Amino acid sequence: MRMNHFTAFALLTTAACVNLAGQVAEKANEGYKTKEDRERVAVNLGDPDRVERQKPVELLEAIGVTPGQTIGDIGTGVGFMLPYMADAIGPSGRVYAEDIQDDFLEKAQAVAAEHGLKNISFVKGDPNDVKLPENSLDLALILDVYHHINYPEATMASVYKALKPGGRLAVIDFYRSREHPSMSEERLKNHIRLDRDGFKAEIEAGGFNFDRTFDHLPYQYVLMFRK
Numbered sequence: 001m002r003m004n005h006f007t008a009f010a011l012l013t014t015a016a017c018v019n020l021a022g023q024v025a026e027k028a029n030e031g032y033k034t035k036e037d038r039e040r041v042a043v044n045l046g047d048p049d050r051v052e053r054q055k056p057v058e059l060l061e062a063i064g065v066t067p068g069q070t071i072g073d074i075g076t077g078v079g080f081m082l083p084y085m086a087d088a089i090g091p092s093g094r095v096y097a098e099d100i101q102d103d104f105l106e107k108a109q110a111v112a113a114e115h116g117l118k119n120i121s122f123v124k125g126d127p128n129d130v131k132l133p134e135n136s137l138d139l140a141l142i143l144d145v146y147h148h149i150n151y152p153e154a155t156m157a158s159v160y161k162a163l164k165p166g167g168r169l170a171v172i173d174f175y176r177s178r179e180h181p182s183m184s185e186e187r188l189k190n191h192i193r194l195d196r197d198g199f200k201a202e203i204e205a206g207g208f209n210f211d212r213t214f215d216h217l218p219y220q221y222v223l224m225f226r227k
């Protein structure tokens with residue numbers, strides 16, 4: 001088939017749009033491309049001062065994590081939350097610590113070993129599939145990760161599948177419009193592609209039932225859903 005200029009232009013434009021629609025979080029992921037980038041991110045994620053900034057114990061309490069639960073830590077990073085989750089679920093619970101980057105998963109494994117955590121399974125996901133066992137989770141926790149997900153529709157469909165019937169989803173993310181202690185207004189706007197209502201609408205469109213929302217920190221909110 002011979003293409004005229006118009007057809008070629010239309011095809012190229014369509015391809016560009018499909019790509020843009022597919023990878024929605026490119027701006028947020030600019031600083032994650034190389035191993036050196038991720039080394040820098042890892043230092044921040046594992047910074048001991050982060051306990052004061054993130055308040056992990058209070059967060060899990062507010063979400064209602066209880067002993068015996070199975071949790072999916074979607075995008076575990078360097079495993080910052082793992083010791084706190086292990087404490088909250090006790091020896092009869094389990095955490096699936098998932099990430100798409102091998103170097104983060106290795107660091108998370110080292111954190112689990114350092115703390116002697118026995119009930120953590122590590123899972124390498126794909127950018128469009130968390131690859132967790134079906135109907136296995138009481139809770140999927142997505143902390144500072146949703147705005148990094150490039151294929152939210154496919155990824156959240158895989159999270160939905162991994163939840164037990166009635167299982168809960170907690171998405172914790174940053175307000176774009178509220179002052180943040182370490183992100184400038186411009187960086188916030190670039191890094192976080194939608195505000196809370198936008199993320200809520202996307203997640204509801206994937207079949208999750210909205211339950212409630214509350215602020216965890218002055219600049220960070222929690223969205224809770226049910227399967």
Ligand SMILES: C[S@@+](CC[C@H](N)C(=O)[O-])C[C@H]1O[C@@H](n2cnc3c(N)ncnc32)[C@H](O)[C@@H]1O
Pocket residue numbers: 045074075076077078079080081098099100101104125126127128130142143144145148149150151155
């Ligand atoms: C800002 S870090 C947060 C890490 C961790 N949740 C924490 O709070 O310490 C974002 C993480 O999301 C991961 N990530 C990005 N896209 C992902 C996807 N589609 N599925 C799972 N994890 C993803 C990154 O590899 C990175 O570890």
